[in-house]
Amino acid sequence: MSSENSTLVKLNNAGFKQNDKWLVEGVSLTVEKGKIVTLIGPNGSGKSTTAKIALGIYKNIEGSVEKYTNKVGYVPQKISIDWTLPLRVYDFMLLTENIKEEAIDEALTLTGVIHLKNKNLGNLSGGEFQRVLIARAISKKPELLVLDEPVQGVDYTGEIALYELIKRISDTLNCGILLISHDLHTVMTATDHVVCLNGHVCCSGSPMDVAKNNEYKSLFGEKASQILSVYEHKHDHVHSEKGEIKKN
Amino acid sequence: MFDDFFIRALFAGIGIAFVTGPLGCFVVWRRLSYFGDTLAHSALLGVTMAYTLDLNIAISVFLISSIIALILIQLQKKTNLPGDALLGLLAHSSLAVGLVVIGFLTFIRFDIMGLLFGDILAVTTDDLLIIWTGGAVILLVLKLIWKPLFASTVNYELAEAEGLNPDRAKAIFTILMAAVIAISIKMVGLLLITGMLIIPAAMARNISDSPQKNGNIFNYWWITVCCIRFVFFIRI
Numbered sequence: 402m403s404s405e406n407s408t409l410v411k412l413n414n415a416g417f418k419q420n421d422k423w424l425v426e427g428v429s430l431t432v433e434k435g436k437i438v439t440l441i442g443p444n445g446s447g448k449s450t451t452a453k454i455a456l457g458i459y460k461n462i463e464g465s466v467e468k469y470t471n472k473v474g475y476v477p478q479k480i481s482i483d484w485t486l487p488l489r490v491y492d493f494m495l496l497t498e499n500i501k502e503e504a505i506d507e508a509l510t511l512t513g514v515i516h517l518k519n520k521n522l523g524n525l526s527g528g529e530f531q532r533v534l535i536a537r538a539i540s541k542k543p544e545l546l547v548l549d550e551p552v553q554g555v556d557y558t559g560e561i562a563l564y565e566l567i568k569r570i571s572d573t574l575n576c577g578i579l580l581i582s583h584d585l586h587t588v589m590t591a592t593d594h595v596v597c598l599n600g601h602v603c604c605s606g607s608p609m610d611v612a613k614n615n616e617y618k619s620l621f622g623e624k625a626s627q628i629l630s631v632y633e634h635k636h637d638h639v640h641s642e643k644g645e646i647k648k649n
Numbered sequence: 650m651f652d653d654f655f656i657r658a659l660f661a662g663i664g665i666a667f668v669t670g671p672l673g674c675f676v677v678w679r680r681l682s683y684f685g686d687t688l689a690h691s692a693l694l695g696v697t698m699a700y701t702l703d704l705n706i707a708i709s710v711f712l713i714s715s716i717i718a719l720i721l722i723q724l725q726k727k728t729n730l731p732g733d734a735l736l737g738l739l740a741h742s743s744l745a746v747g748l749v750v751i752g753f754l755t756f757i758r759f760d761i762m763g764l765l766f767g768d769i770l771a772v773t774t775d776d777l778l779i780i781w782t783g784g785a786v787i788l789l790v791l792k793l794i795w796k797p798l799f800a801s802t803v804n805y806e807l808a809e810a811e812g813l814n815p816d817r818a819k820a821i822f823t824i825l826m827a828a829v830i831a832i833s834i835k836m837v838g839l840l841l842i843t844g845m846l847i848i849p850a851a852m853a854r855n856i857s858d859s860p861q862k863n864g865n866i867f868n869y870w871w872i873t874v875c876c877i878r879f880v881f882f883i884r885i
Contacts, residue, residue, distance in 0.1 A: 456810040475810040482803055486678050487854060496800045497811040547810070 407434040408469055409545045409577040415454050415464035417447075424450040426463065427601045430594075432545060432577040437568075437591055440581045441611075442598035443620065448581045449478050451598060452547050455579060470545050474538030478549035478581070488522045490514070490533050498541045508540030509533075511566055513559070527554040535563065539570055546570065546578045564591060651774050658836075661772040664780040665833045665845065668787050672829055673850035675822065676843075678802050683733060684721075685843040687740040688830050691717040692839055693747035695831070696764055700757055701750065707779050707831045714827035717743055722820060767838030776835060783832040787825050794818045 409432050416426030425447025432438050432455070440448045453459050454466060456475060482488070494505045509515040512532040517525060525533065531554050538546060548567065552560045568591045571578050580592065596605040597617050604614040611617055651657050676685055695710035702709070717739055724735050751761065791798075794817075800808035801815030808815040830842055837845055 453806070453810075456806075458806050458809045471812045473811050475807055477804070477806055477810075480804055480807070483678065483680070486803065488803065493803070496803055497796070497808060497813055 408432075408467075409434060410455050410469065410579075411467040412451070412455060413465045413467070415451075415462055415466055417450050417454055417459050417462050423600065425454075425598065425600060428454070428464075428596075428598070429602070430455075430596050430605070432579050434544070434577050435571060435575045436593045437571055437578045437580055438594045438596065439592040440579070440596050440598055442603065446598045447600055448598055449549055452549050452579060452581055456547055470543075472541065472544040474541055474543035474546045474576075476534045476538045476546075476548045476551045478553070480534065482522065490517050490520055490522060490525070493522055493533065494537050494540055496537065500541055504540050504542070508536040511539070512536040512563070528556060528559065531555055532559075532563070535566075539574075542574055542576075544574075544576050546576050548578065549581045551580070552582075567591065651777065654770055654772075657772045657774065657777060658769045660777055661769060661780055661836050664777070664784050665829075665836060666849075668784040668829050669833070669845045670849050670853075671788065671791060672825060673846035673848075674853070675798065675802065676826075676846045677850040677854065681826075682843060682847050683736050685826065685830070685846050687721070687736045687743075688714045688718060688826055689834070689839045689842045690740040691743035691747075692830055692834050692842075693764065694743045694750065695747075696834070697747050697750040697754065700754060706835060707783070710834050711828055711831035713743075714830055715824050718823040718827050719820070722823060763838075764834075765838050765840050767834065767836050767841065769836045772836060780832050780836075783828060787828050787832075790821060790825060794821050798822055 411431045412428050415428050417424050418426075428447075428451050430438060430451075440451060442448050450459070454462055455468075456473065457466065457468060490509070491505065494500070494508070506515060506518075509518055512535050514529055514532045514536060517529060517533065522530070522533070531551070535548070535551055538548070546567075551567070552563050555563060567578065567580070570576065592608055594605070595608050595611045597603040597611055597614075597620065599620055603616050603620060604611055606614075651660070676682055691714055692710045695713035696706055698704065698713060699706045699709035721735060721739055724730070724739075725732060728735070730738075797808055797813035797815055797818035798821075800811075800813050801818060805815055829846075833842060833845065
């Protein structure tokens with residue numbers, strides 16, 4: 402497959418301005434089939450905005466977006482559903498596309514919430530709802546999956562399981578994933594390409610490239626990058642006796 | 650069969666009920682009850698237009714309400730005012746213009762009470778035709794836009810991200826609202842039309858757990874029909 406065919410969405414120098422304030426500008430990134438691209442950055446750095454630009458939710462943008470697929474699964478960061486609506490988990494799964502019963506059951510089983518299938522959406526806890534959101538996004542077997550902090554509110558063991566699930570989905574469906582997280586640890590292990598944002602692209606590259614970047618260090622502080630480098634220790638470097646980092 | 654005024658009224662009521670039931674669900678879910686009021690107020694202007702220019706009332710009301718609705722959508726995009734302020738702005742300015750125009754129509758004897766509360770017993774066979782064909786078209790269109798409209802009611806960004814074009818669905822729904830007001834204004838009246846939209850849907854909400862099941866849609870219709878009957882007995 403040529404590289405052009407495997408591209409799902411491509412941002413060229415994209416930016417978005419709201420009330421004369423740039424939420425994010427000059428972002429270029431590409432999501433390809435079977436690849437996981439992760440956006441990291443502090444609060445207000447434009448991670449969600451970048452995802453929304455990629456999804457085409459924001460229309461009046463600077464730069465351009467090329468989208469090569471319409472099979473998109475989206476897990477938003479915030480979702481305000483009016484609980485006055487009579488809506489069961491089952492109905493919610495069918496929200497944007499008519500999918501088969503087996504596909505619904507499979508997705509709900511994968512995220513561990515099959516027992517909630519006929520419950521009313523308003524009665525779920527935050528973590529349960531988050532799992533339903535992920536199930537909904539994957540049940541339609543998308544080509545592009547956009548996950549905006551997908552594991553928020555999920556308990557710790559569940560969090561790891563869900564990240565494993567995301568990895569597995571990317572392998573089995575061969576879909577491209579745009580993942581947003583500030584959970585540096587988990588992101589670093591599964592991802593192919595990291596883009597670090599702070600109103601603009603601060604740095605990008607493979608997980609290890611980013612971890613070594615000075616700008617990234619100053620953004621997240623010495624401590625976080627130390628935790629990270631200790632973590633990275635298994636992969637690409639060793640610590641000398643004096644505590645200095647030496648590359649393999 | 651349609652010679653009897655009461656039979657005509659009954660069929661008009663049932664026809665309107667079929668349309669306002671499902672449409673009313675979206676009015677309740679999308680919190681548009683005040684929006685229905687705004688369109689109904691602007692309908693007064695439509696009625697006066699019909700008298701001045703000698704047009705069909707339903708068509709004239711439909712045109713004016715659609716224009717007001719589309720102005721509203723534009724204003725929502727362009728200004729920072731909250732939705733209810735915009736609705737109030739449009740409702741009362743169109744009402745005011747309508748009343749001023751009525752004031753100038755001295756050559757026509759005009760029963761404003763009839764406009765406010767409607768008269769279901771004065772339905773003609775032509776009105777029946779408008780209600781049933783218009784209603785059928787409205788329901789058909791609603792069926793076509795049901796998925797994007799419902800998805801964007803639940804969450805706009807999800808619908809937009811997954812390619813359902815919610816803006817178009819919203820614009821079409823707004824036109825449908827104008828249409829339902831246009832076909833029912835003569836029977837139900839300016840002040841009561843919002844009630845026809847809200848009350849049945851709000852009642853049906855208590856006995857349903859799912860939006861999409863056909864059975865539940867029939868529930869909505871059934872309750873609306875009951876309401877219409879209720880209105881009948883009060884009015885007679």
